[in-house]
Amino acid sequence: MSENSKIRNPKLGKLDKNRNANRLKNLLMIVLACSLAFGTVSCKSSKKAAREAREREMAERARAIEQAKLDLQAILDDAGGMSIEAKERELNRIKGLNLDDAEVNDLINRVEDKIAADRAAMQPPATDPAEKSASERLNNYFQYIATANSINQANSLIDETIGMFSSDNAPLLIIINRSGGIVDYDRPTTIRKYLEYLKDQKKNLNAIDELVFDDNGKIKEIILIKK
């Protein structure tokens, strides 16, 4: 570089200043554009992530609702395989999911009704004092007939027992199993035939479950249950 080049030209100095100012302006513009561009992209991607999370959440909820419906329907369709306790556990689990779905809520109500009905069926029927007294007398007769020492004694006891009934053809049912709200019966018979059965077989394997009285206080129907 020659000495001459070091000589300051006032015109040239002004031009350099302008050029530098332009450069700075351009740089600022680029930085601003970049920041705007990156900012938009970043905002767009965070919105997308939020939407995806929301969609995932909704899909999971839909799946949970479908599964809950299936599980609740299985309880309603159960034919005795599930215990009341198992049904309650399953119901509480589903209620704990707080799905807040109209169909699920309806199924929950129906399952609650079913469990209540099952529980009621498990309870022994309430007995009034007259029924209790008749029940005790009848139980004793059953035992005496089954253990009678002779045919004559058994026949005499049978006649006495029949006196408690409105007819010797009063229907007699025997429950062989009661579970999950379902009651299974043996073939229906009559009180006469049942008392003769006790006499013939010499075994008293059933307990009194329910007595139905007529207006005269006589037993018109009897339900027994396997001991």
Added chain:
Amino acid sequence: MRNYKSLIILLFVLVAGFSANAQDNISPERKRAIDSLALEKIRDLGTYISRVGNKDTEFSESNRIIDRALELFAPGSEMGVSSLYSSDIKYYTIRKYFERLMALNYDKVSIQWYNIEYVSDLELGPDGRYVGVITIYQSFEGTGADGLQYRDTTKKDITVYVERKSTQIAGREIEFWDVLLGDIRVTETSV
């Protein structure tokens, strides 16, 4: 025409299958109750046979017991009878069997059934009935004025049918399990 026939057969199979399925949908607890109900009926029959065979049982009582015993059987069922003196096994209708039992020419008859158990579990058949086979051992002793005249032990297989039925009791529908015994076949006879 052939197409119609095929369709009807298909429908019948589907209906039978559905009905069988519906009945098969029972819990193990209920199945156990039905199993023991059938075993109980067999024990009852053993006692009836013993009572009718017993020479001390009055004629009128025996006839009443026979009527009760017949109620345990499906119509047309037969009982096999064997003897140590012959390889033949004779089959009689249940009433005929009881009448012959009552008329046996001994002063005293003792019949006992024991080891009563399933040899073939109750299984749901295509007709909607459960069918199983229960085996029993029967000891028979006939005693005359001079003492023991005849004794044998027989193993018998009893076919058991269990069917869901319904009836009206005091104006309401009652569904029940009807246990009916089928043929009783002799499988072994020994001293």
